Amino acid sequence: MIKKALVALSAFTLISTTLSGCAGGSVDGHDELHFSDGWVRVSEFSDHVDGMTGAFATIENHTDHDVTLVGGSAEIAKMVEVHEVVMMDGEMKMQAKDGGILIKAGESVTLEPGGLHVMLMGLKEAILEGDEVTLTLDFDGYDDQTFTWPAKASLSGDEKYEPKK
């Protein structure tokens, strides 16, 4: 009887961890990355097919070590890259961010239009407002995480893309 109760208890613990707001690999709920406000920009400003768009979120690092967002993958895109926006020849341009996006222990990073973002490139279909987009983010120092985020319109952050030579 006692053994059965223990099994039931640990199953409950597992479920409550899964249901918490944090997506993470830790049981105590503190030693993890916390993702909030994830969304993907509709592809209105791309070519719709074979176009590109950005994915955005706030990532809080509640672990005791630095974590780096290095890339990702998505069914809807041929390629997923980590990008930054830089001023180049008087214009805001985006480019792949060397070394990825560092999220220091105890700190947070906001991915947003006009700033750091995850780029979905080579879209296989248009992303329309109200769509749900599933993507996986790859980290150094943390388990890869898969999300389904809503697609929303945004009028800002339409930078030119400058592929690295």
Ligand SMILES: [Cu+2]
């Ligand atoms: Cu970009």
